[in-house]
Amino acid sequence: xxxxxxxxxxxxxxxxxxxxxxxxxxxxxxxxxxxxxxxxxxxxxxxxxxxxxxxxxxxxxxxxxxxxxxxxxxxxxxxxxxxxxxxxxxxxxxxxxxxxxxxxxxxxxxxxxxxxxxxxxxxxxxxxxxxxxxxxxxxxxxxxxxxxxxxxxxxxxxxxxxxxxxxxxxxxxxxxxxxxxxxxxxxxxxxxxxxxxxxxxxxxxxxxxxxxxxxxxxxxxxxxxxxxxxxxxxxxxxxxxxxxxxxxxxxxxxxxxxxxxxxxxxxxxxxxxxxxxxxxxxxxxxxxxxxxxxxxxxxxxxxxxxxxxxxxxxxxxxxxxxxxxxxxxxxxxxxxxxxxxxxxxxxxxxxxxxxxxxxxxxxxxxxxxxxxxxxxxxxxxxxxxxxxxxxxxxxxxxxxxxxxxxxxxxxxxxxxxxxxxxxxxxxxxxxxxxxxxxxxxxxxxxxxxxxxxxxxxxxxxxxxxxxxxxxxxxxxxxxxxxxxxxxxxxxxxxxxxxxxxxxxxxxxxxxxxxxxxxxxxxxxxxxxxxxxxxxxxxxxxxxxxxxxxxxxxxxxxxxxxxxxxxxxxxxxxxxxxxxxxxxxxxxxxxxxxxxxx
RNA sequence: GGUUGCGUAGCUCAAUUGGAUAGAGCAUCUGACUACGAAUCAGAAGGUUUAAGGUUCGACUCCUUACGUGACCA
Numbered sequence: 001x002x003x004x005x006x007x008x009x010x011x012x013x014x015x016x017x018x019x020x021x022x023x024x025x026x027x028x029x030x031x032x033x034x035x036x037x038x039x040x041x042x043x044x045x046x047x048x049x050x051x052x053x054x055x056x057x058x059x060x061x062x063x064x065x066x067x068x069x070x071x072x073x074x075x076x077x078x079x080x081x082x083x084x085x086x087x088x089x090x091x092x093x094x095x096x097x098x099x100x101x102x103x104x105x106x107x108x109x110x111x112x113x114x115x116x117x118x119x120x121x122x123x124x125x126x127x128x129x130x131x132x133x134x135x136x137x138x139x140x141x142x143x144x145x146x147x148x149x150x151x152x153x154x155x156x157x158x159x160x161x162x163x164x165x166x167x168x169x170x171x172x173x174x175x176x177x178x179x180x181x182x183x184x185x186x187x188x189x190x191x192x193x194x195x196x197x198x199x200x201x202x203x204x205x206x207x208x209x210x211x212x213x214x215x216x217x218x219x220x221x222x223x224x225x226x227x228x229x230x231x232x233x234x235x236x237x238x239x240x241x242x243x244x245x246x247x248x249x250x251x252x253x254x255x256x257x258x259x260x261x262x263x264x265x266x267x268x269x270x271x272x273x274x275x276x277x278x279x280x281x282x283x284x285x286x287x288x289x290x291x292x293x294x295x296x297x298x299x300x301x302x303x304x305x306x307x308x309x310x311x312x313x314x315x316x317x318x319x320x321x322x323x324x325x326x327x328x329x330x331x332x333x334x335x336x337x338x339x340x341x342x343x344x345x346x347x348x349x350x351x352x353x354x355x356x357x358x359x360x361x362x363x364x365x366x367x368x369x370x371x372x373x374x375x376x377x378x379x380x381x382x383x384x385x386x387x388x389x390x391x392x393x394x395x396x397x398x399x400x401x402x403x404x405x406x407x408x409x410x411x412x413x414x415x416x417x418x419x420x421x422x423x424x425x426x427x428x429x430x431x432x433x434x435x436x437x438x439x440x441x442x443x444x445x446x447x448x449x450x451x452x453x454x455x456x457x458x459x460x461x462x463x464x465x466x467x468x469x470x471x472x473x474x475x476x477x478x479x480x481x482x483x484x485x486x487x488x489x490x491x492x493x494x495x496x497x498x499x500x501x502x503x504x505x506x507x508x509x510x511x512x513x514x515x516x517x518x519x520x521x522x523x524x525x526x527x528x529x530x531x532x533x534x535x536x537x538x539x540x541x542x543x544x545x546x547x548x549x550x551x552x553x554x555x556x557x558x559x560x561x562x563x564x565x566x567x568x569x570x571x572x573x574x575x576x577x578x579x580x581x582x583x584x585x586x587x588x589x590x591x592x593x594x595x596x597x
Numbered sequence: 598g599g600u601u602g603c604g605u606a607g608c609u610c611a612a613u614u615g616g617a618u619a620g621a622g623c624a625u626c627u628g629a630c631u632a633c634g635a636a637u638c639a640g641a642a643g644g645u646u647u648a649a650g651g652u653u654c655g656a657c658u659c660c661u662u663a664c665g666u667g668a669c670c671a
Contacts, residue, residue, distance in 0.1 A: 473622040
């Protein structure tokens with residue numbers, strides 16, 4: 001389609017030169033798709049030229065349109081509505097475009113001139129509780145953005161930075177030590193991450209009890225929170241951990257090991273993966289070195305109490321703590337170390353951090369601090385800041401128990417897909433194993449699409465009923481379209497109709513066919529834009545548009561009953577190409593599509 | 598208090614980055630299966646784009662103010 005637009009733009013330039021004897025820079029010639037209610041496929045807005053050409057917008061449109069019809073074979077007709085020149089492109093051009101599309105090798109990179117060596121950090125869980133709905137949006141986004149960037153020919157490494165140390169981890173450990181009786185995931189019959197989550201909750205429960213007790217004894221609220229025995233013990237444990245206390249470290253290893261097994265299982269289930277893991281326990285010391293470096297360079301300063309700060313007022317930010325008075329690290333300390341490690345490992349020209357928008361300020365600070373340190377990789381850092389997921393009941397709050405657990409949610413969407421499939425009686429001829437695979441594909445397709453179709457930057461509402469819906473603007477709608485096309489292709493194969501027949505004798509298209517070809521032609525532009533803005537939502541919308549356009553063709557024209565052999569061959573080829581477009585764009589979202597459903 | 602994001606149909610989301618009569622899905626109503634897969638398609642209804650001003654050929658989009666709502670920083 002780019003070629004087609006290039007040719008058109010060149011012709012438009014020539015038209016303006018010939019009719020109005022003026023030059024217009026090519027970037028000023030912006031073509032947009034013609035709105036449905038008017039004839040044509042491309043529209044030129046002529047308002048911007050009224051000044052330079054000294055004519056009215058309609059006059060300009062008429063002049064250009066007339067010249068194009070006379071001199072440019074691509075343009076078969078035009079109409080002018082106010083300042084809009086609508087161009088009708090000859091069907092032969094659309095057939096040629098289609099022919100080029102289907103001959104493109106699968107997986108050929110889309111050249112965008114964008115970054116070539118990318119690191120995408122996503123997921124990045126804490127090891128004190130299982131993954132929840134918010135992590136799912138994060139995971140699906142990260143995976144999809146990585147795939148989209150790969151499609152532009154970039155080398156992409158997906159990394160997971162595990163937050164495996166700190167006071168919150170010690171809380172779970174402490175509760176386990178006190179109430180666990182050596183329980184293991186195997187004994188308890190639950191996943192390791194859920195087991196640890198259980199003890200984290202237990203900590204909170206007993207801790208709050210102690211705070212209440214102290215308050216009842218007349219201790220002030222903030223003092224009670226700091227002085228509660230369990231909090232003090234957790235802090236002791238953190239110090240012991242940092243001092244490498246053998247017993248504490250060994251418990252930490254054991255419990256984190258259980259969590260990792262649990263996470264791994266979840267990652268496999270939801271179909272995401274990582275090329276490399278980083279652990280904050282392995283990067284925070286390097287971060288401390290960077291703080292030292294900043295002190296030596298004189299870009300950081302030490303306060304009287306010994307804490308280390310950076311002044312970012314020049315950058316429009318504030319003063320920021322980098323190291324506590326007791327020498328222990330804060331979040332940003334380890335982030336400095338991780339950024340450096342990642343650069344050592346991958347020498348990226350783009351480093352994406354998939355992190356919720358509540359950390360906007362933090363990420364600005366990180367980038368600014370790295371710039372202060374004069375790190376070459378500071379500018380390559382990009383915060384893919386996504387909005388939080390709300391529930392119909394409001395915000396998810398772990399303290400109020402309103403958190404939607406990821407594993408449970410996945411089970412529910414798969415069960416819903418199973419129920420719907422059984423109700424429709426579509427399991428005929430499938431083995432139990434194939435059926436289970438299908439339910440999984442559909443359930444996850446619904447959930448992933450639901451979370452990815454919204455602009456990442458925006459906060460979104462999670463409605464449990466809509467997330468498992470299989471109709472309308474959903475993943476399963478698109479999957480269904482693919483399955484239906486597959487049925488057609490199977491039949492075509494049985495009938496011996498080739499998908500790559502020559503189409504040179506085809507000169508006329510049905511309106512719906514033309515619209516579908518135009519959709520198919522947008523693919524490269526959509527991926528380019530999605531990569532630039534790091535927005536899988538654009539790809540999600542595109543996959544839907546393609547499926548929708550195909551379904552219209554399907555009801556409007558006949559395929560196997562078509563008498564004209566060329567038209568029949570074209571429709572089979574169009575079906576095949578549509579299936580390919582659906583499969584690849586859904587693939588960029590991490591969603592698989594079935595052959596039958 | 599300071600910084601910052603958001604506000605579009607009853608609900609959930611779009612709107613090619615300043616372009617035409619603001620589009621989809623859900624929900625509601627109507628129509629299309631003895632056909633190639635109805636998890637589909639077609640149609641109806643639904644809007645002062647929170648409000649008021651401003652910028653210009655043109656504003657959901659940019660600017661100002663107010664209101665509502667969220668996040669972050671103390």
